[in-house]
Every structure is written in C-alpha cells, then in structure tokens.
Amino acid sequence: MNPINKQTCQARLETLLARYLPPDDGSTLIKAMHYACLNGGKRLRPYLAYQSAALFNTPLEIIDPIAVAIEFIHCYSLIHDDLPAMDNDELRRGKPTCHKAFDEATAILAGDALLTLAFEVLAQAPIRENYLNNLKIIHNLAQAAGPTGMVKGQALDLAAQGKQLSYEQLCQMHRAKTGALIAASVQCGAIAGDASKTDLEELHKFGLAIGLAFQIKDDILDALGKSETMGKTPGQDVKNQKCTFVTLLGLHHAEQSLAECYTQSLAHLASFGQKAEALRSLSAYIVGREI
Amino acid sequence: MNPINKQTCQARLETLLARYLPPDDGSTLIKAMHYACLNGGKRLRPYLAYQSAALFNTPLEIIDPIAVAIEFIHCYSLIHDDLPAMDNDELRRGKPTCHKAFDEATAILAGDALLTLAFEVLAQAPIRENYLNNLKIIHNLAQAAGPTGMVKGQALDLAAQGKQLSYEQLCQMHRAKTGALIAASVQCGAIAGDASKTDLEELHKFGLAIGLAFQIKDDILDALGKSETMGKTPGQDVKNQKCTFVTLLGLHHAEQSLAECYTQSLAHLASFGQKAEALRSLSAYIVGREI
Numbered sequence: 001m002n003p004i005n006k007q008t009c010q011a012r013l014e015t016l017l018a019r020y021l022p023p024d025d026g027s028t029l030i031k032a033m034h035y036a037c038l039n040g041g042k043r044l045r046p047y048l049a050y051q052s053a054a055l056f057n058t059p060l061e062i063i064d065p066i067a068v069a070i071e072f073i074h075c076y077s078l079i080h081d082d083l084p085a086m087d088n089d090e091l092r093r094g095k096p097t098c099h100k101a102f103d104e105a106t107a108i109l110a111g112d113a114l115l116t117l118a119f120e121v122l123a124q125a126p127i128r129e130n131y132l133n134n135l136k137i138i139h140n141l142a143q144a145a146g147p148t149g150m151v152k153g154q155a156l157d158l159a160a161q162g163k164q165l166s167y168e169q170l171c172q173m174h175r176a177k178t179g180a181l182i183a184a185s186v187q188c189g190a191i192a193g194d195a196s197k198t199d200l201e202e203l204h205k206f207g208l209a210i211g212l213a214f215q216i217k218d219d220i221l222d223a224l225g226k227s228e229t230m231g232k233t234p235g236q237d238v239k240n241q242k243c244t245f246v247t248l249l250g251l252h253h254a255e256q257s258l259a260e261c262y263t264q265s266l267a268h269l270a271s272f273g274q275k276a277e278a279l280r281s282l283s284a285y286i287v288g289r290e291i
Numbered sequence: 292m293n294p295i296n297k298q299t300c301q302a303r304l305e306t307l308l309a310r311y312l313p314p315d316d317g318s319t320l321i322k323a324m325h326y327a328c329l330n331g332g333k334r335l336r337p338y339l340a341y342q343s344a345a346l347f348n349t350p351l352e353i354i355d356p357i358a359v360a361i362e363f364i365h366c367y368s369l370i371h372d373d374l375p376a377m378d379n380d381e382l383r384r385g386k387p388t389c390h391k392a393f394d395e396a397t398a399i400l401a402g403d404a405l406l407t408l409a410f411e412v413l414a415q416a417p418i419r420e421n422y423l424n425n426l427k428i429i430h431n432l433a434q435a436a437g438p439t440g441m442v443k444g445q446a447l448d449l450a451a452q453g454k455q456l457s458y459e460q461l462c463q464m465h466r467a468k469t470g471a472l473i474a475a476s477v478q479c480g481a482i483a484g485d486a487s488k489t490d491l492e493e494l495h496k497f498g499l500a501i502g503l504a505f506q507i508k509d510d511i512l513d514a515l516g517k518s519e520t521m522g523k524t525p526g527q528d529v530k531n532q533k534c535t536f537v538t539l540l541g542l543h544h545a546e547q548s549l550a551e552c553y554t555q556s557l558a559h560l561a562s563f564g565q566k567a568e569a570l571r572s573l574s575a576y577i578v579g580r581e582i
Contacts, residue, residue, distance in 0.1 A: 022438050029438060029446040080403060085395035104376035108399065109446050112371060112406065113438035119410045120433035123426045131422035135414045138429065142411035147313050147320060147404035155320040155400050 004050050004060060005278075006042075006285075012060075013043040013071060020068045020121055032102045032110035037075045039093050044214075045070045045182060049189035051278045052203055056193025063189055065125035066137060069118040070185050073145050076114035077181075079107050081154060115145070127192050137188045144184035153177025162241040170248060174215040175208060182214065183207030199271075206268035206279065213261035213286050219244035220254055221291070262287045295341050295351060296569075297333075297576075303351075304334040304362060311359045311412055323393045323401035328366045330384055335505075336361045336473060340480035342569045343494055347484025354480055356416035357428060360409040361476050364436050367405035368472075370398050372445060406436070418483050428479045435475035444468025453532040461539060465506040466499060473505065474498025490562075497559035497570065504552035505577050510535035511545055512582070553578045 004012070017037045022030050046067035053063045082089040082097040083104065090100050099107035119138060127133045143149055153176030160173060186207035190200055223246040245254040265283045269276040295303070308328045313321050337358035344354045373380040373388040374395065381391050390398035410429060418424045434440055444467030451464060477498035481491055514537040536545045556574045560567040 027446065028450070029443060033438065080399060083399065085399060105449055108371060108374065108376060109442050113442040115403065115406060116433050116437035116442065119429055120437055123430035123433060131426055135422055135425055138410055139414035142407050142414060146407035146411055147324065151400050151404040151407065152320060155318065155397070158396050159319070
C-alpha cells in the first residue's frame with residue numbers, strides 16, 4: 001500500500017539530490033554543495049513529507065521536488081550552524097564539516113546557495129498545476145526557516161550559551177530551531193495533497209510534537225555518551241555549556257517528557273486512522289532510536 | 292505620468308522595508324536585520340522593478356512586496372560579502388558593517404534571515420491573483436541570487452583574488468555577481484506587468500548592460516579615489532589585489548567600455564518608445580554618477 005519506507009526514501013533522496021544539484025563544474029562552490037548534501041543523511045524531513053502526502057494518496061513524484069527543497073534547507077542550516085562563528089564544530093556525520101573540508105567562505109556560500117536553490121526548485125515544482133499550493137508550500141517553508149523559525153532558534157541557541165533556561169524557554173528555542181522545519185515538512189506533504197485546514201492543523205501539531213521528541217532524545221543520547229556513534233564530536237553540549245533537557249530536568253524527567261511528546265504525537269494522528277501507521281512508526285522510531 | 296522617481300522610491304522603500312521587517316523584539320537578530328536594511332541605500336534594484344513595471348502600466352502597490360524582497364536579497368548579499376571570511380570589510384555606506392556593529396554569528400544569521408524572508412514575502416505578494424506570476428518572479432530571483440548567479444559571482448570573485456583575469460572572465464564574474472540580480476529586478480517588474488516574452492528578453496539584456504556599466508563605473512570611481520565618498524573603505528580593490536576593469540583595461544579603455552554598455556542599454560529600450568524615458572535616465576545616471 002505505502003510505497004516508501006525509510007530505506008527507500010534515503011536511496012530516493014540520494015538520487016534526487018544529485019539530480020537537482022548543479023552539475024559538478026570543477027568549482028569549489030559546487031563541490032561543497034555536493035559534499036554537504038550527498039552524505040547519507042537520514043532524510044527524516046523528506047520522509048515526513050512523503051508520508052504525510054501519502055495520507056492523501058499523493059504520488060511520490062509530486063513530492064520529489066518538495067522533498068529535495070526541504071533537504072536543501074536542512075543541509076544549508078547544518079553548514080551554517082557548524083561555522084566557527086556559530087557552533088564551531090569539526091565533525092558532521094563522522095566527516096569533516098563543510099568549512100573544514102573546504103574553507104569558511106566556501107561554506108558560507110554553499111549554505112547560501114542551497115537555501116536559494118531550494119526556492120528555485122519549489123517555484124518550478126509541478127503540483128498538479130495548482131500554483132497556489134506551490135505558493136503555500138514556499139510560504140510555509142520560508143516561515144519555518146526564517147527569522148521567526150529556524151534562524152531565530154539558532155540565534156536563541158547562541159544567546160543561551162552558558163545561561164540557565166527555563167523549560168518553557170528551552171522548548172521555545174527548539175520549537176524554532178528544529179521543530180518548525182519538521183512541522184513544515186509534514187505540512188508541505190499535506191498541502192500538496194490538498195489537505196483540509198483541520199488536517200493541516202493536526203499534522204502541524206504532530207510535527208511539533210515529534211520535533212520536540214527528536215531534540216529530547218538527542219539530548220538523552222548525548223548525555224549517555226552515544227553522540228560519537230551519531231557522527232558528531234562527543235561532549236559538544238558540555239563544551240559549549242549548553243542547557244539541554246537532561247541538564248535541566250535530569251535523565252529521568254527528560255525520559256518522561258519524551259514519553260509525553262510521543263503520546264501527544266499519536267493523539268494528533270488519531271483522526272487519520274490506519275493510514276497514519278507509517279507516521280506512528282516514525283514517531284516510535286524517534287523515541288526509540290539509539291543513534 | 293510616471294508616479295515614482297529615485298527620491299520618492301528611496302522614501303517609499305524606507306517605509307516599506309520597515310513594515311515588512313519583523314518588528315523589533317529586542318533581539319540582536321532583528322536589530323541586525325533592521326540595521327542592515329534601514330540605512331538609506333540607493334534602492335536601485337527596487338527602482339528598476341517599479342520603472343520596468345511602469346512600462347506595462349502596473350500600479351506601484353503591486354510592485355511594493357517585490358521591491359521589498361529584491362532589496363532584502365541585496366542587503367543579505369552585502370552582509371555576507373562583508374564578512375571576515377569574505378571581503379573582510381569594516382565600512383558599508385559610511386557605517387560599521389553588520390558583523391562589526393554586532394558580531395559575526397549575528398551577521399551570518401541576519402543575512403540568512405533576510406534571504407529567507409524575501410521568499411516568504413514573494414509567496415504572499417498579491418499579483419492580481421495570477422499565482423503563476425508569483426512563481427515566475429520567485430524562480431527568476433532565486434536563479435539570479437543562487438549558485439548560478441550572485442553566489443557563483445561572489446565565489447568567482449574570491450577565487451580571482453591576486454589573479455589576472457581576461458576581459459571575458461571579468462565580465463562573466465560581474466554578470467553573475469551583480470548583473471544577474473539587477474537584470475532580474477528589471478524582469479520581475481515586467482513579469483508583474485504581464486510582459487511578453489520578447490519584451491522580457493529585451494529588458495533582461497537592458498538589465499545586464501546597466502549591471503555591467505554599474506560595475507565598470509564603480510571601478511573607475513575607485514581608481515579615481517572617490518570610494519571614500521561612496522561610504523566604503525577606500526583602496527579596498529588594491530588591498531585585496533582585485534582585478535578591475537581599470538587595472539585590466541586602463542582608465543581610458545574602461546571609460547570606452549562604459550560608453551559601449553550605455554549605448555547597448557539604450558538599444559534594448561528602443562522598442563518601448565517614450566515610456567522608457569525613466570529607464571534611459573537611469574542608465575545615464577549610472578554612467579555619470581560621481582558617487
């Protein structure tokens with residue numbers, strides 16, 4: 001029934017990203033864009049868009065360019081977050097970060113280029129010639145990525161270094177930094193599927209719930225010293241004096257918060273019945289993953 | 292007849308930009324966005340969009356959000372170009388550059404936020420409910436700004452430091468770095484005015500011609516030591532060992548190339564007759580300006 005799973009989604013994205021990236025012209029800029037995108041990432045956000053679209057029986061082909069654009073935006077954010085002026089990280093998925101593999105100027109430009117290319121792709125995505133849906137998707141993603149979404153989240157994150165945050169502040173930061181784009185990915189699949197306003201709202205809340213779950217789980221894994229297997233430099237949270245769900249709540253209560261997010265995420269899928277089984281599994285996967 | 296001139300356009304943009312920017316919430320990010328945009332810039336690109344739209348009797352109100360988005364993209368590019376890893380410039384329009392007034396992380400994020408916000412604005416611009424025109428404008432601007440346009444140009448510029456370029460290479464670099472966005476600004480006004488394909492092509496060529504003229508004139512002014520009055524740090528071209536039209540051709544031949552660009556720009560306006568008088572004046576202004 002459902003024609004895509006996490007593995008086929010990963011393989012599909014690897015092919016699609018290579019097709020939508022500018023062809024290698026020997027320039028450092030294009031090489032850096034390929035390097036930062038074609039690295040076997042989990043492709044969680046594209047997977048969410050496909051599975052959300054599947055609720056409305058939308059063919060994979062319609063989601064392809066949207067999935068590519070979402071992943072371009074995600075990859076750009078990782079490049080810029082890793083920069084020396086930001087998180088100053090040297091490893092990403094077990095490989096040197098973009099500014100380490102190339103140089104800082106190239107990394108900044110490769111990020112800028114991927115962000116811009118995402119919107120170029122979305123402007124040409126054929127969504128059953130319903131151009132208003134293209135515009136809704138562009139608006140959704142831009143809002144999730146921009147100064148009230150992901151960029152704001154990163155700014156809040158930088159400003160929070162060495163400071164104690166309240167639970168609400170920590171949630172607000174992560175909602176902006178990662179939750180907004182995850183929720184938008186779910187929504188964009190649904191928009192392409194002509195979802196109703198009610199369905200869009202439920203899926204948005206589902207996205208925010210799994211986005212928060214994802215972050216809490218990340219913090220738990222980091223605290224348990226498993227970040228090395230995640231391909232990141234271990235101990236970054238401590239080094240950067242980051243306030244995490246574990247440092248704030250303790251491990252036990254962080255696990256409880258995680259369970260609550262999981263329960264909430266399922267509640268927002270209730271109205272979709274059997275069709276939402278893949279999204280339910282994904283939510284369980286986020287909560288249960290070991291890397 | 293023509294309801295906007297360079298001065299009223301400047302004033303209009305100052306008001307519009309303030310309206311479309313996120314309201315000051317006390318955060319450094321939003322302050323940096325305001326700082327980088329609300330600085331009395333020339334607003335050349337928005338002016339081109341208005342004047343191009345005027346050829347097709349398009350009301351100013353329809354161009355307003357497009358003009359704002361274009362200027363957001365321009366301002367983002369200036370912030371990122373000035374960064375230490377790039378041109379490492381300390382002054383912009385006579386004031387500290389964004390990373391000097393704030394910090395490097397904030398400057399990177401403010402640029403990212405402005406670029407993203409530009410597409411959010413374009414996705415909601417009411418262009419007579421012709422949604423395909425929104426998409427064409429988004430596509431045009433993204434293409435002009437992305438890895439085959441402005442970002443490529445900046446990468447070429449960085450790669451060219453300390454190297455001798457041919458005239459063709461220098462033109463190619465500037466066509467990507469500044470020409471593409473100037474030409475897209477002219478085209479976007481025309482797209483909003485439902486221009487024909489032929490008209491769009493002529494206006495694109497007009498845009499490329501004045502874009503090149505703008506750069507040659509910049510190089511001439513820099514060589515004549517007038518860059519201080521332009522609000523930039525003087526002598527940057529020499530300091531960065533930049534190949535310019537003056538270092539390549541000499542002052543006399545650079546002036547000749549400038550004159551040729553001017554002639555070409557006028558040729559591409561011929562078919563528009565009397566209506567294109569404002570664009571002709573603008574071309575003359577670019578060639579004749581002293582700052």
